[in-house]
Amino acid sequence: MIRKKAKRKATKLLEDRKPKVIENPKRSLILSGRKVNKDLKTLLQDLHRLRTPFSVNFTQETHDLLPFEEVQPIEKLVKSEDTSLFLIGSHQKKRPNNIIMGRCFDQQILDMVEFGVSELKQMESKASLLNNLGSKPCIVFKGDEFKNNPQFETIRSMFLDFFRIEDPSSINLLGLDHVISITAIDSNNLAFNHYKINFEKSGQKTPHVQLVDIGPSMKLSLRRTRWASDDLKKNAMKIPDVLRKSKDRLKNVFRDELGNVQAKIHVQQQDIKTIGTKNFRATRKGVAEETTKKLDMMERMDKFLYGKRKLSSSTPTSSNDSTSTPTTETKTPQPPTKKIKQ
Structure with missing residues (x-):
């Protein structure tokens, strides 16, 4: 069997x-x-317009998808379309006006959140100007829940991944022409608003900024969640070694929970002899050898003197020896005698 070479378009797509x-x-x-229903379908189309051209719209046909019960069908679609984010809208009697937002890593579902939609306002026709070249959204998160609640921290990162689109190196302030505001009402409800930025004359160099609500605007109630496992989350957040060893990045520098900059210092094993310490006389070179020599000399002298004393005490003196010293006899005292008268 002869295999034909893949076309240039296919090879480019695979690369x-x-x-x-x-x-x-x-x-x-x-x-x-x-x-x-009709309202939910228009909402999905409006969110598709906010992400154009990095969005694939499959809202014209219905799909039998239940991501919280079966994962394989949605993973198959994600793999075929090469997408890392998905949004599913459905309307049931048990869960009316329901949307499921999820992320994927390595063609597997990483995490999912299910919201209930209420108080929906559709996008106006003015929003068609938002897809101009260089247009960027300004995303604002309001509420203490995004800092204190771990679930809302993950929801915050999901909204950022969904609406941030690109990471530009520099931003032109005139390119920020619309604002996405997400407010945490309580531990179970969110408010989603979309505004257009109008620059009006103020009589000064800086223009007067005015926000106009153009939709979509809605309230989201948290229903079901599925968070990533620790191992999968660790692999998804792993930074490549090429980016870790870049010159711009400071090594071993990090921020703690309070935001303070801290660093780790790794010191190699040092040679104690080369450390510059205070030079005492006892630590100087040659002093130790001199002290050992003196101690040896003192030990020899002690041995010599001790041996001579021992020798002199052990040898007896003879009377015939001319060199011997005269000995003195010691008399023991006797008690006095009394004279008796006769």
Whole structure:
């Protein structure tokens, strides 16, 4: 069997799907579930317009998808379309006006959140000007829940991945033409608002900024969640070694929970002899040898003197020896005698 070479377009597509050090902008897949009402369908189309051109719209057809019960069908669609984000809308009697937002890593579902939509306001026709070249959204998070609640911290990162699109190196303030505001009302409800920025004359150099609500605006109630496992989350947040060893990055520098900058210092094993310490006389070179020599001499002298004394005490003196010293006899005292008278 002779295999034909792949066409240039196919090879380019396969190379584009390979993992890279700096990944492409995240693409989203927007789907409609088994049943979708008119309001929910317009919401999915409006969110698709906010992410254009990095979004794939599959809302024209219904799909039998239940991600919290079966994971394989949605993973198959994500793999075929090469997307890392997905959004599914469905309307049921048990869960009306339901949307599921999720992320994928390595063509596997990383985490998912299910919201209930209420008080929906559709996007106006003015929003068609938002997809101009260089247009960027300003994303604002309000509420203490995004800092104190770990669930809302993950939800915050999911909204950032969904609406941030690209990471530009520099930003032109005139390119920030719309604002996405997400407010944490309580531990179970969110408020989503979308505003357009209008620059008006103020009589000064800086213009007067005015926000106009153009939709979509809605309230989201938290229903079901599925968070990533520790191992999968660790692999998803891993930074490549090429980016770790860059010159711009400071090594061993990090921030603690309070935001203070801290660093780790690794010191190699040092040679104690080369350390510059205070030079005492006892530590000087040659002093130790002199002290040992003196101690040896003192030991020899003690041995010599001790041996001579022992020798002199052990040898007896003879009377015939002319060199011997005269000995003195000691008389013992006697008691006095009394004279008796006769």
